[in-house]
Structure formats: C-alpha cells, structure tokens
Amino acid sequence: MCAFQAPTSEQSSVSNEPVVNDFAFSVATPNGSGSQTSNNVLVQTLFDMGIPVNGKNLFPSNIKGLPTWYTIRASKDGYTARRATTEIVVAFNGATVAEDVAALPSGGVCIIREDVAKIAPKRDDITVYIVPVKDLMKEAEVPSAFAKRVENMTYVGAVAQLFDIPLDMIEASLLKNFGGKQKPAAMNFAVIQLAYDYFKDNIEKSDPFRFEKMDLTKGKILITGNEAGALGAVFGGVHVVAWYPITPSTSLVDGIISYKHLRKDPETGKSTIAVVQAEDELAAAGMIIGAGFAGARSLTATSGPGISLMAEFAGLAYFAEIPCVFWDITRMGPSTGLPTRTSQGDILFTHYLGHGDSRQFCLLPASPEEAFEFGWRAHDLAEELQAPIFVISDLDLGMNNWMADPFEYPDEPIKRGKVLNAEELQQFIADHGKWGRYMDVDGDGIGYRTIPGTDHPMAAYFTRGTGHDEMAVYSEDSDTWLDNMARIKRKEETGRKLLPQPIEDYDSSKSIGLISFGTNEPAIIEARDWLTSEGVETNYLRVRSLPLAESVLEFVKKHDRIYVIENNFDGQLNQIMRIEYAEHMANVKSLALGDGLPMAARWIVNSILEHEG
Amino acid sequence: MCAFQAPTSEQSSVSNEPVVNDFAFSVATPNGSGSQTSNNVLVQTLFDMGIPVNGKNLFPSNIKGLPTWYTIRASKDGYTARRATTEIVVAFNGATVAEDVAALPSGGVCIIREDVAKIAPKRDDITVYIVPVKDLMKEAEVPSAFAKRVENMTYVGAVAQLFDIPLDMIEASLLKNFGGKQKPAAMNFAVIQLAYDYFKDNIEKSDPFRFEKMDLTKGKILITGNEAGALGAVFGGVHVVAWYPITPSTSLVDGIISYKHLRKDPETGKSTIAVVQAEDELAAAGMIIGAGFAGARSLTATSGPGISLMAEFAGLAYFAEIPCVFWDITRMGPSTGLPTRTSQGDILFTHYLGHGDSRQFCLLPASPEEAFEFGWRAHDLAEELQAPIFVISDLDLGMNNWMADPFEYPDEPIKRGKVLNAEELQQFIADHGKWGRYMDVDGDGIGYRTIPGTDHPMAAYFTRGTGHDEMAVYSEDSDTWLDNMARIKRKEETGRKLLPQPIEDYDSSKSIGLISFGTNEPAIIEARDWLTSEGVETNYLRVRSLPLAESVLEFVKKHDRIYVIENNFDGQLNQIMRIEYAEHMANVKSLALGDGLPMAARWIVNSILEHEG
Amino acid sequence: MARENALGLSRNDYKGRKSTLCPGCGHDSISNQIISTAYDLGLEQHKLIKLSGIGCSSKTPAYFLGRSHGFNALHGRMPSVATGALLGNRELKAVAVSGDGDTGSIGMGQFKHVIRRNVPFVYIIENNGVYGLTKGQFSATADEGQELKYYGRNDLPPIDLALEAIIAGATFVARSFSGDAKQVQSLLQAAIAHKGTAILDIISPCVTFNNNDASTKSYSYGKEHEIPLHEIQVLAPDYVEGKEEITVGDYEEGEIIEVDMHDGTVVRLKKLDRDHDPRNRLQAISVLEQAQREELFLTGLVYYEEPRPTVQENENIVSEALATLPSSALRPSADQLAEVMASFQ
Amino acid sequence: MARENALGLSRNDYKGRKSTLCPGCGHDSISNQIISTAYDLGLEQHKLIKLSGIGCSSKTPAYFLGRSHGFNALHGRMPSVATGALLGNRELKAVAVSGDGDTGSIGMGQFKHVIRRNVPFVYIIENNGVYGLTKGQFSATADEGQELKYYGRNDLPPIDLALEAIIAGATFVARSFSGDAKQVQSLLQAAIAHKGTAILDIISPCVTFNNNDASTKSYSYGKEHEIPLHEIQVLAPDYVEGKEEITVGDYEEGEIIEVDMHDGTVVRLKKLDRDHDPRNRLQAISVLEQAQREELFLTGLVYYEEPRPTVQENENIVSEALATLPSSALRPSADQLAEVMASFQ
Numbered sequence A, B: 001m002c003a004f005q006a007p008t009s010e011q012s013s014v015s016n017e018p019v020v021n022d023f024a025f026s027v028a029t030p031n032g033s034g035s036q037t038s039n040n041v042l043v044q045t046l047f048d049m050g051i052p053v054n055g056k057n058l059f060p061s062n063i064k065g066l067p068t069w070y071t072i073r074a075s076k077d078g079y080t081a082r083r084a085t086t087e088i089v090v091a092f093n094g095a096t097v098a099e100d101v102a103a104l105p106s107g108g109v110c111i112i113r114e115d116v117a118k119i120a121p122k123r124d125d126i127t128v129y130i131v132p133v134k135d136l137m138k139e140a141e142v143p144s145a146f147a148k149r150v151e152n153m154t155y156v157g158a159v160a161q162l163f164d165i166p167l168d169m170i171e172a173s174l175l176k177n178f179g180g181k182q183k184p185a186a187m188n189f190a191v192i193q194l195a196y197d198y199f200k201d202n203i204e205k206s207d208p209f210r211f212e213k214m215d216l217t218k219g220k221i222l223i224t225g226n227e228a229g230a231l232g233a234v235f236g237g238v239h240v241v242a243w244y245p246i247t248p249s250t251s252l253v254d255g256i257i258s259y260k261h262l263r264k265d266p267e268t269g270k271s272t273i274a275v276v277q278a279e280d281e282l283a284a285a286g287m288i289i290g291a292g293f294a295g296a297r298s299l300t301a302t303s304g305p306g307i308s309l310m311a312e313f314a315g316l317a318y319f320a321e322i323p324c325v326f327w328d329i330t331r332m333g334p335s336t337g338l339p340t341r342t343s344q345g346d347i348l349f350t351h352y353l354g355h356g357d358s359r360q361f362c363l364l365p366a367s368p369e370e371a372f373e374f375g376w377r378a379h380d381l382a383e384e385l386q387a388p389i390f391v392i393s394d395l396d397l398g399m400n401n402w403m404a405d406p407f408e409y410p411d412e413p414i415k416r417g418k419v420l421n422a423e424e425l426q427q428f429i430a431d432h433g434k435w436g437r438y439m440d441v442d443g444d445g446i447g448y449r450t451i452p453g454t455d456h457p458m459a460a461y462f463t464r465g466t467g468h469d470e471m472a473v474y475s476e477d478s479d480t481w482l483d484n485m486a487r488i489k490r491k492e493e494t495g496r497k498l499l500p501q502p503i504e505d506y507d508s509s510k511s512i513g514l515i516s517f518g519t520n521e522p523a524i525i526e527a528r529d530w531l532t533s534e535g536v537e538t539n540y541l542r543v544r545s546l547p548l549a550e551s552v553l554e555f556v557k558k559h560d561r562i563y564v565i566e567n568n569f570d571g572q573l574n575q576i577m578r579i580e581y582a583e584h585m586a587n588v589k590s591l592a593l594g595d596g597l598p599m600a601a602r603w604i605v606n607s608i609l610e611h612e613g
Numbered sequence C, D: 001m002a003r004e005n006a007l008g009l010s011r012n013d014y015k016g017r018k019s020t021l022c023p024g025c026g027h028d029s030i031s032n033q034i035i036s037t038a039y040d041l042g043l044e045q046h047k048l049i050k051l052s053g054i055g056c057s058s059k060t061p062a063y064f065l066g067r068s069h070g071f072n073a074l075h076g077r078m079p080s081v082a083t084g085a086l087l088g089n090r091e092l093k094a095v096a097v098s099g100d101g102d103t104g105s106i107g108m109g110q111f112k113h114v115i116r117r118n119v120p121f122v123y124i125i126e127n128n129g130v131y132g133l134t135k136g137q138f139s140a141t142a143d144e145g146q147e148l149k150y151y152g153r154n155d156l157p158p159i160d161l162a163l164e165a166i167i168a169g170a171t172f173v174a175r176s177f178s179g180d181a182k183q184v185q186s187l188l189q190a191a192i193a194h195k196g197t198a199i200l201d202i203i204s205p206c207v208t209f210n211n212n213d214a215s216t217k218s219y220s221y222g223k224e225h226e227i228p229l230h231e232i233q234v235l236a237p238d239y240v241e242g243k244e245e246i247t248v249g250d251y252e253e254g255e256i257i258e259v260d261m262h263d264g265t266v267v268r269l270k271k272l273d274r275d276h277d278p279r280n281r282l283q284a285i286s287v288l289e290q291a292q293r294e295e296l297f298l299t300g301l302v303y304y305e306e307p308r309p310t311v312q313e314n315e316n317i318v319s320e321a322l323a324t325l326p327s328s329a330l331r332p333s334a335d336q337l338a339e340v341m342a343s344f345q
C-alpha cells in the first residue's frame, strides 16, 4: 500500500505554473529509522514561516522496519485536512518505492535516496531528484552510533534547498526539537547543510513548487490532541490517573506525566496527581472508579480493546453513579484491527457500553483546543452529573500535530458537583428530614453525595452495582428499580443540556446540511468550500456530545437533505441519530468511510456530488 | 415488595360464582426453606391433571432467608403468562405477609401459617384458612434434621384439600420429584396427608376456587428453558463447554452435565463433551474460541456481567470468524443489577458487542421448544456462518418451568459448514489456483476454512484479530481492510436469511401489528385475545434473530400502527429496528417495561388501550 | 447502660445492617470479629472504608461498620477499586472482604498486583472452598479429590492464597479460622496497624454448600485440625508497661517473637509446638508448602516483613487526601498555561 | 543439496514468514531455536499449533512453523485459547509464545489457571522486562529501581514467573536465556516431550527499549551473568545405547540426574557448580527465592514433577480429536430424545 492515493482524472497532473504554499509532500521511510525528527523539523519550520501546515504520520504497528509515511501539507488557504493525493514524495524506502512513485500525479516530484532510486520504476512525467545519502554521510563523519538516525536529515536539506525553506529557520526548529541541546542539533544540522549545499551546487530545480513566508500561523501553536488532552486533565484537576499502555492512547498519559510538575505542591514538592500503570484495563477502570468513589478526580486513557475490557466497570460506574473520565483514543477495529490507523468506530458501542440498559455520556473533541477544553471540562461534568464521562478522540487527533490557537484558560471555577460536607449534610437533613444518596430533591436526576472521610454519623452510604433505593440500600423491589432507572434517565436529560452543545454554521437559504463530529472537521471545512465552488451550498453542524443535543434534531428538520459524515464502517453517528430521531431520518444519508486514514475532502465532495449531481 | 400487584379497579374483586381451573395462587416463603419441592409438586400435579399451568419463581439473590414467591397459574384457556394479580396467597412468610395480604383482591383467599397469621393484617373481604404447621409437624414426627424442609408440605395438603387436587396424584408427582426414591417421598407425603386430613376435618371451605381434571396437557412436557437449551447443545453436537457460574445461566451448564451421558462413546464410556469451569468469563470465552479454531463445537453460557466481560473476545471471534456459541440468560441490568430478576435488556449491547464496527448474530428463543431447537441449530449456524452466535434467552425462560410440546428431533443432518479436508483443499487449489482462508469464492461472504491437523502442506493459515488479507496474512492496507470488512458485512446478509425467520400471525384485515421477541410470547397471546374482546384486533410478528429478517420490515409496512413490546427499559428491539428501518418507524410505538418480572398481559392490554382507546 | 469505647460508642454503633447470609455462615463470624476489633480499638468509622467484590463474603461489608462508606464492587475487582480509593484519599484506612472465588479465580490478577503495589489495606479472604452465592461450585481453593453433590469430583489441586500472597511480595500474610474468634481479632488488629497490604486468608465455612466433615473448609475440620503456629498478643502503641512485664518475666529466650509494627504496635508471638519465625520469607514459604503437602491446617501470622513503600509513597503524592484538596491546588495558573502554550509555538 | 530431517524436510520448511521485529531482538533467536528444534525432532507441522497473545513476542508465531495453524489471540488471553484448542483436538501439540507483559500483567490469572489445569503444551515467555510493542513501559518483571528513558524509575519488585509457575502447580518449569541457543533447544525438546504445561521463562533482550548493560534483561548482562544449573542433554525415546554408555562410564555417583519423561525421553542433567535436583519442589522454590534475593541469573530445568493428569484426562474425553468425530458421534438418537422427553412428562 501507500499512504496517498493515485490521483483521480481531474487531478491527474500538475500544471507548470509556480505552486506556492499549496501542495503536499509525503516522506516514505522504514519505521524506526528516525525520520520522525526530520519530519517534525520540516513541519515546525513551515509553521514558523507562517504557512498553515499539518503533518499526518501513517505508521505501522511495528517498532522497526515496516513502511511508514509522513505527509506534510502546506495550504495557503488554511486547509489542514489530509489530502488524498500528494504532489511530492520523499522516497527513502525501497519496500514501497514502486507504489510511492506510481501514485504521483504527472508533473509530480520524487526526491529519492540513491540506493532506492536503483529499484524505482521509471516515469517520464515526473521530476526526480536523487539524494546521494551514502556520499553525504561519508562526508559528514557522523559517529557510527548515530549515523543511521541522522541519515534522514539529508532529505531535510534537499527539501529546504529545493523548495526555499530558510536554513536558519530549520536550524532553529532543530534546536527546539532537541530541547535546546546544542550538540545533537549541531550534528544533525551539519548533515542538513551538506545536503543543502549538494543540492544547491549540483541539482537544477525543474519543478514548480515553492514555499514562501506568510503570516497565517502567528500566535498559533502546533500540538497533538493527546498532549492537549493531557494538559486539559492537568488543568482539570485530575488526581488519579490509571492506565494500561495501548496505542494510540499512550501519549496522552505520557503527556500527563510530563506536565505533572505543574501540579506540584509548592511547599513539599510532592505531587497532587498519581499516575499508576495498572496491570490491565480492567484494573485501570477499577482504580479510577475507586478514586471517583473516594471523591477524587480520575482518568484513564485507552483504545478500543480497552473499552471492550472496561465494559463491566463502565456499567458499574453508570449505575452506581461514580464520577470518572475515560478517554478512548480510537483506532481501527473490530478487534485488534489496525492498531496504528485512525477510526471513529467506537461511538455506538461506547455510548451503550455495559449490558442492561446502560447509556453513557460521551464528548467528541475535534481539535486540540477542544481536547484541552473537554479535557478539563470532563472532570467538572463527571462530578456534576455523577457519572462516567467518555471522551472519544481518535488516533488522528491524538498522535498527529495539529495547528491550533493557544488554549483558553478555563473561564469558570472548578465545579465539584453536589457533594455535601458534614455541615451541609446536617443542613440537608434539617431541610429534607433525611438524606439519601440517590434522593432527587432537585428534580434533575442527580442526588447529593458524601465522600468517605466526612465526619458525620449519617454520612456513610453503601455504593453498589446491585438494585438500590434512594437511601442506597439494597432492594429487589420492582417499583424501586423502575424509579431508580427513571431517575437515571432523567439525569441523562440533564446531561443532554449540560454537555458541550453542537456547533452550527447555519444559513436558512441553504437546504443541504452536513452533520459530523470529531476530526472530520478540517476535511469538511475544505469540502464545503470545494462544494460551494461546484455550486453546492451546505450548512454544517458538528456534534460534540452524546446523548445528542436537542439542536441536532432541529438542524435535521431545517434541511431538505442531510449528510452524516463519519470515519467508520457502519455510520455509527447516523445509527445513533436513527435511534433517537427515526421519524425524521427520511432525508438523512449516511456517508461513512472507515479506511484507517484521516478523512480527506475529496471523498466527501465526490460522495456528495454523486447524490447532488 | 410483593411478587404480584394489587388488583386494578376492574379486577378488584372475585365473584362468588365457582371458579374452576382459572386462577392463580402465590406461595410466599423465606428463601431456602425448601418450598421449591412443594411448589414443583403442585405444578406437576396440576399438569398431570391435564390443566394448563405455569409456575414462576420470584426468588432473591440470597441463599437463605430473604422472601421468595412462587406463583402458580392454572388456565383452562391455556394461557401461560404470568398473571399480574393472584386470587390466592399461601402466606408462609412473616416478613412479607402484610403486602401479600394487602395485594389480594376482595374475595381472595389467604392460606396462612398459624404463626404468620398472628402478625397478618386483618381483612374482612377475604377468606382466611389457618394452617397449624407446628401441631401438624408435631403429629408427623419427622426427624428433626428434615423438619424445617418438610414443613412446607403442610400447605400442599391444605391446597390439595381446599381446591380438589387428588391426593394420589400428589403422591405420584412427589415420588417423581424425588427421582423415584420412596423414603423421602413417603416422609413428605405423610405430612401432606396430615394437613389434608386436618383441613378436611376441621375447615369449612368458603371460597369459589376449584381444580378439575381436563385433558389439555396430554403429550406435553414441563421443562425449563435452560434444560431445553442444554439438551439442544447435547443434540447439537457440542464438544467443548466452558463457563463461569452466574445466575441465571448456571442451570444450563448443569443441564449439559446431566445429559452428557447421552454423548458417551459406547465402547470406551468416555465422553465426547468436555465441560470446563473456567476461572472467569474471559477465560470461558477464550476457551470456546480456541475450541472453535480447532474445529470443535463449543459453547459458553453466561449473563449480562459475563457478556460485558466477553466483549473483547466477542470482537475477536467476529473479526477472526471463529464458530462458537454464547448463551446469554439475561438478568436485570445495568451492572450487577438484580441477579435473580428477568429482563430482555442485553439485546442492543450484545448485537453490537465489541468495539469497532462489530455486529453479532443473535438468536432469540421464546419457549423451551425453541431453546432446544436454537440450542442445536446454533452450532450449525456458527459453523455455516463461521461466526459466534449469541443465543439470548432470559431468566424467565431459563429457570421457570414451562409447558411445552416434546421436542422435535432435529430434522436435518449436522452441518459443519465450509471445512476443507486435505483432499478437498487439493481440489480447491486445483479449481481456484490457490486457497486463502478468507477468499469469497461463493459470493456469500463466507470463506473455506481448514482446521488444525489437516495433513496438507498448504492447509495452515494464521488466525488473528488484526487486519488481514484473504490469504489471512497481516495487512495494514486500506483497500484490503475495506474489502475484508465489506465481505464480513456480506456474510451478515447471508446470515440474515439463514437465521430463524420471524413467526407471523397476519391477517390483512387488521391494521395494528404487534412485534416482540422471546418470553413475552405467552403474555402477548393472552393480551391479543383480551384486546380482541375489547374490540382491538391485532396481528403479531415475533422476531427470532438478529440482524432483523427482511420480513420484519414488510410487516411494519403492512400496518397502520405497530407496537414493539419488550421487557427492558430502553425498548431495545425498537432501537434496533430504528437503526435498520428509520424511514419506516413513524407509526411504530415502543412499549417497554423492565420491572424484573415476566411480562403480564394486563400491562400490554392497558398500554395498547391507552393509545387505541 | 451499654458499654462504651474510647470514642463513647457502643459495640452496636459498629454494626451494619442485618445479615442476610445463612444462619451459621462463617462469614458472619468474621463480620463480628471486625465489629469487635473496630470497637475495641476505638476506630473512627468515617476514616474507614469497606470494600468488597461479589459473593456471599462480599456482601458482608453491608453488615459491619455501618458508619463507614462502603463499596460492593465487581466480582474479582475489589483490589483495583481499593487502589484507586486509597490513592484518591490516603488518609483513609480500608478493610476489604473477598471470597476464595472472588480472589482465587476471577480476581487472581488483581490480587497479585495489588500486593505487588503494596496498597496499604486489610484484605480479608473469607475462604470456604466453594462459590457460595452461585450455589456451591468448586472454587480454586477446594480440596483435590473432594466430591460435591452437584459438581462431582474436584480434580484440581487447591491454590494456596497465602503462599500466592508471599510470592507476590506481600509483607503481612496470615491464615486463620473464622471459628477462632480470638486469633482472628488479634490478626485483624495487627493487620490494621500494618503499613502495607495485609492478607488474611480466613477459612470460613459455608454451612450450606461445603460443611461436610471431610472438607478441610468445614467447621468440624477446622475445630479439630487447627494448629496455631503461635499464640498472638497485640499490644497497642501506647501499651508500654505490659510489654516489659511479660517480656522479662514469663518467657524464656526464644519462646517469644516480637514484631514491631510501623505505628508502634507490637505483635507478640508466643511459641507453641512449632518453631516459626514469620520474619523469615523462606521459612514462611516452606511452612506453607509443607502444610499444603501434608494437609496441615496451620494458622497464625505466617509472614511479616518490614513494609516496602506503599503505593502512595511510590507515587510521591502530597500527604493530604487528594480528594479534598482545595480548588486552588487543582488548577495551575493562567500564567503557567501561557508558558506551556509558548513552548508549542 | 539442503540437509533434510527424517521427514525429508529442510530446516527452511520449518520457517514462517519474514520477521518484522527489530534486528537483534531476542525473540527472533527464540523463533530460530523453535525452528531448529522442530526440524531436528522431525515434528509433523500439521500436528502442531502455535498460539500467542499480543506483543512483539506474540507476533513471532507468524515467523516459525509456517505449516502449522496459528492463532495470534488477545493480550494476556493465550492460555484460555490454548485450553480450548487442546480440548477441541487433543491430538495436537501446541507451542505457545507470550511476553512478560502478556503473562505477568494482564495475563496473570490465565497463566495461573492454565497451569493449574495442566493443559499439556509448551508455554514460552519471552521475557524482556518491558512492553516492547507499546514502546518501552516497565513490565511486571522489570528490575526494581531500574530507570527507563521515558518512564522513570521502577519502584516495584519484579514478579518471578518461574516461581509463580511452581506455586501454581506447574510440573515443568525452566528458565533460560535467548542468547544460550543450546540450552534453549534442549529445554524446548524436553518441554515438547512433557505431558503437561511446560513453562519456559526465557530472558529475551529487547534491543530497542531495554538493552542497557545495567538491565538484568540485557544481552550483556545475560552473557556475563548466566549461571547454568546443570548441563542438559535430552535423549530421544529411542536413544538407548548412549544412555547406558554415559551413565556407566563418564560420571560419578550424584553427578548426573536423569529425568524420565512420560514418552520415554530422558533428560540428563550433568552437575555443574551447584547441586540442584529439579525433582524437589521445595528446593526448586528455594533456589528461585535465593536467585531473586541475590539477583542470580540461574538457568536450566528448575523444576520437574511426574505430571498430574492433564485437562483432557480429567475431562475423561475420548482419545480421538473431538473436532473430527463423525456426525454420528455428535447427535444422540431420536429414541434417546424420546426417552428424555418422557422423563419431563
């Protein structure tokens, strides 16, 4: 396979006009060869040049050797979605060079390692630049222990020279990448410089692509969704993090570990966050539920297989009403599936996670900003709703670098929900005659809880996953059961309003509406412009939580035709909408593609044109 | 609480006319007091008298002491659903006597232990018969080790005398109950006789209820669904049973153990069924999947918490296409819920069990006959579809005695599906140039498999939950992934037609249709007659498998109004229908009640009249 | 007037709801010992939590310490819930109850790992050799070769949960018998003082499903075969005089082992027939290995080790309860966020 | 011409697909030893199955025995899948691979219980002290106090999987080093002959994440510190002469221990520096306990016991494979059904 697709006919060749800041290039290397640094440096430098950019890493489930691709897209118009096609390939992997070259459009560019070039297919309609890696490395005299990893700097030099990236800026981002450490930065830069000079002196540029400084990234940041989510947790007051490693969620917990220091007690230097690597996902879930029961803010991060394993605990948290936060950084399923490919394929299962009549609250971030915001807000919501909150992100958001605005500092005080301390409990009893954990005195389905350690003889209650009355006492009575379930469903309605509401771009003159969620956002933005240019005007609503907000239905009703766009196989958001609004789904069409790749505008446009055309 | 409900106004009193073979009585005792034998004997005897009868046990999640009720309903018209109300109560439990007496209709009967009577509420409008248990037991001179358990025989004698049950028939079923052992039967019968005589000599009957012989049970059997399912598995050729104890599924495996002898090798006396008590549900699932991989027929039985724990393995079996059978004897959830109460609350979760885009085949038996039939057929279907099959029964069917027709011997040869032995593999390769585990040469989504042990150099393949091509080789290629998923979904369509199709009672003159599944059947039968008598004519379709058969949609389309009747909170069959047929659900109404009790006709009738009235 | 402890509470104040277990169930005796111990020690119930898995045994936390928060979690998963709760609030003490099925079968992984993390709590296994609540299947501690009415013969060797605990790194491992009230109380007292996971494997007969004389988990077997490794006396931290008195006067060299617990409590073990020093790991393993081989019902403090750091110590968290830190400790400042943001620019 | 074994197959015929592990990974060496052993023994591949969990280690079954059916199952759940497969077809032999994370963390429960059931198969733990596939987190066998680049210090004591196996009732437990090809092959040969769960805990360096000299799971550490408990020679069932020869001639009394395996294979252990009789359970436990305490890397056959009945024997199933019984053995007759039905009338 290859990370990018062969161009379709309408895009099959590149014109000879200069192309500035509006093309994509893919770097093909074997996994574990250290190309990540090269790619990061390139992305960072383009970003520093003020060019809207994104980088998508398509890596294998393997530590070393299998093919990996990194696609960097610069877009003067600010589009940050994956592009289905790429104009330029850096072909540094013999194992994939055939497909990599074949997928280039006519007029495309191939920057190729000398040894790889020997086995590459020939094409007359593309420009080929050969990088003499061996010679350059010999010249560079890098200590042999580092040679392999530094090799990839040769293409950085080549790219910089060919497409006009200032070397000093490359040097700066290299230094940044090495956390300010001069020595490794210098060693790598020397190789870049050599390659740059080699290209300057020996290669004649014959392609139309070029970068030019802009100022569209000013004030922006480049960050992965998992780092953003981690920061959200840290600023959201998380106390207990329990997890079990699994791709692609691991870096979220790594992020929490690396920002734990922000939550040190200034006097003692001790931490206010505990991060425990559990023995498995069941234990991780149990730990965060235990912490939630104890009144602490807790979080786990996992992916599909972990979500499956946590189902029993998720049902307990739902039914015993324990605040806690689960992150699902979705990867491709079913089963172990494709551990390093992105997907939005867990939302139906997660929304209904747990046997019996469970229904979970889910947040659906679409960007680093939201990963941060939902990251802190999830802990407020968990305590306000006394329920587990599932933040469903995905590999694309979690592990790729996204351009974002610096995060807004949480604009509200921390909300701990309805927790009674000893005095408040006393008052409650005075007001209501008694206190019971699950009494719904406010009519919102949410009781008042006490936490262990509350020094009051009536404060204790018994938490359980078995049937219980409003005093938290075991009960098998039918009416008690029904009352309790009805209250929990009432809470669901409270949540429906409290959770992040959809974001709409609506104009009553348009009759076509798009509905989506999460990381499809950039592709949809691009697709809408593209569709407009094809004469198809669209409105757009992005769902940000489950259960579905009421405005989703309103949006559906206001349109003649709705397309629900998702990155999964079954069209699961559409399925959830069908469950909730079957009566109004006649004009709703599901557009679902679960191919493991971040969504690209092209597919959306083509799919919609097929119906609208 | 109390097992039966207070009568509604229209049913609040019993007339003075003789009532023959058409009433219900409930026996209230503390759990673990041995009343099960008494109740079984009464049900068996009524059955032997040819009277249509059922017994529903409402027991606590406790070994000894908490209240338990057993409701026996005799119905000359053959209705076997639970009745919401009861005319007679055998009040042998002081802890519940207040509610038990209060719930009787005016004109009802209370047969009460002497000591319980002392604390019972007084009512003028019911007939009360006091059973002097202590005196009778003294007279009986039962050895003290047995005294407690035999006490309950006193009400058997009382009931027999009061309502005209022939003592010799009681004696016969008692003997049967003790597996033909004379001694315990005689000891128990002596107490029955004493109570009978006491009632005959000292009590004047002043109520209208009476039993009379009929011949409506001729040729029928009385059996629990779990015994039926167990027999189905034994006649379905199951090889490997792995399980972890959980109410209410345990008796299914107990049943397999007790009928294992039918599958002994005649020569060696060795078994062709292995039954392993696993260390937990995850291991049980793994074992049956391992067995399925090895080509054996395998089964596990569990309930909701186990289904949750098996989610990851269920996804693996789905995606790696391993034949195996899961029984879910549903109990009340979410979470640990009410372990001894019935529910139909797992079908949505089970149908979509596993993260990613999983979708499981489910069978939904409604009777012992179907539990048997689906029991053997599930193994055929699993091997034909190369997929896990989930048989979703419930506590009501699984653990209560149901009247049924003797099971039909499987009318088809055992189907092992597409398995190639060495010669067939050779032929396949000759025909198709190669063989790959997931090649879809028939276009039905189902490949040909080989099993370990096949003596052919090309027979081996590698089973995995990760992405794979049709040769079963690991692949991360997008198109390969999509092709594979598309094939699996094609298989789903094959299954949709192959699974047991719905049973319809349709008459084009009627515009109202009822849709349901599983154990609601008897209540719906009764409700339809009742509704007819109220002027509301209905058609009826019973769903027997998921994904939904095509005829379900046809049925929906043919009606003005559809009611989907379920024993759960969320109306899950309705939700599944909405997912599949959103466009056609405008006139479909969900009637869902998940109160832990087997469904009663009254609720259905009232609910429908509310809408139709 | 009812007797009172140091907090002015009666023993009744340490009870929970009425038990719904079978009359005579061993688990109820253990609940009673927990109640007595907490009452005697004058424990503040609001500083305690009670946890359990699922099973008859796991129901019991509802029946003791009615003024403590409790959590009846999932089958086999109590240890993880305990870990989380004690990280969330390290000021709490936890008394947790599990069954032999709950711990030895479905819970084996969590049992091992909670010990390895040294989560400081009292972990009681109410060991009856069967699954009580699901009506009498063999558990993983059932005797090899035992026959049960419904489930036939048990072909598998029993798992020794005390031995498993030691191998997993437990620093306090005891075995006892629910019929030996005094020993259970002493061990509970010591376990509560222990700064680490304290494993109490208490044989606790199931009178309904496994009380046959032949079963090593029956009352009669326990009564007849219990061999205490030592007599145990637990001296509270402030109990100074008594300590000197007895040490000096009544016993000869080698007849008494004194184990100093972290909080000043002293566990004094008086030698009986056997020489057993619970501070020697290999000896503890050997004695259990021998007990297993020879079917000896040895009870007492089998193993004690100066505790390793607890999970909270390893996590290096603040000494107060995380759960009740003020909001100010929960959210870094806007400046700190700005600084982080700058690093991504 | 390539060399051939008794079946006329070359060593190549025992290979699988090309490995995708990191060059130099210890796991690849073990795959090679499996290939060599199967080739040398002339095993029929269609009578073998290969199983694994999830991890770098668990990928390896794709790289050996390409003519055997394989199952790469779920993380930590290989043992249950193996149990089911070997009940479904008892004529198969199984070689299973797991990792230290796969077995020691998520898989601890199944590890214990598969051993307790004595499922007859070869269970190889490719033990590198880290989670390779998820990029270098500590596993439960990591050294206490070890530092890793991303995950800081490991505060927890390592789990000794060999010791855990013995306590769980394993009848064949060995430890080895992937760098010691000869010993690995000998142990594999003996393990394949064993009628029960054979546990091989093989230290197998992760060159990418845990190959620092200080790590006890590194190549350099293994090379320098390995202390074989004995020299191992495995004599196939038909190897009679040699047996007598050596026993009589070359060694003195007490210098050789011969372990007779169930199928006639003889494992001959020649004494090196230490006296270790693997047939003594307490000795095996002690030696591991000591190794753990003193950080000794002892390798060899640590424990061997005359095997208990296997899971298939306990289940008392027919001696043929259940999976391929004829249909006639799968469905009782109509008469039998009628008889059962009558009993419910």
Ligand SMILES: Cc1ncc(C[n+]2csc(CCOP(=O)(O)OP(=O)(O)O)c2C)c(N)n1
Binding pocket: B244, B245, B246, B247, B281, B305, B306, B309, B336, C054, C055, C056, C057, C058, C075, C098, C099, C100, C101, C102, C103, C126, C128, C130, C131, C132, C133, C134, C139, C206
């Ligand atoms: C996940 C799950 N599986 C199975 C059960 C059913 N179950 C309840 S208690 C129990 C066994 C209890 O045995 P043990 O832990 O020994 O406790 P005991 O009742 O003997 O005290 C089982 C299997 C359950 N509740 N949850």
Ligand SMILES: Cc1ncc(C[n+]2csc(CCOP(=O)(O)OP(=O)(O)O)c2C)c(N)n1
Binding pocket: A244, A245, A246, A247, A281, A305, A306, A309, A336, D054, D055, D056, D057, D058, D075, D098, D099, D100, D101, D102, D103, D126, D128, D130, D131, D132, D133, D134, D139, D206
């Ligand atoms: C249920 C589940 N949780 C987590 C993972 C992610 N995961 C894959 S391999 C692995 C650890 C592997 O470690 P180990 O067993 O030691 O094998 P190694 O890679 O070191 O050989 C983990 C946690 C998974 N695949 N499935």
Ligand code: SF4
Binding pocket: B063, B064, C020, C021, C022, C024, C025, C026, C027, C056, C057, C128, C132, C133, C205, C206, C207, C208, C209
């Ligand atoms: S069944 Fe056994 S364990 Fe359960 S309450 Fe009764 S005696 Fe106790």
Ligand code: SF4
Binding pocket: A063, A064, D020, D021, D022, D024, D025, D026, D027, D056, D057, D128, D132, D133, D205, D206, D207, D208, D209
């Ligand atoms: S990461 Fe480690 S364990 Fe995995 S293949 Fe590489 S060297 Fe082997």
Ligand SMILES: [Mg+2]
Binding pocket: C055, C099, C100, C101, C126, C127, C128, C129, C130, C131, C132, C139
């Ligand atoms: Mg038990």
Ligand SMILES: [Mg+2]
Binding pocket: D055, D099, D100, D101, D126, D127, D128, D129, D130, D131, D132, D139
């Ligand atoms: Mg490892």
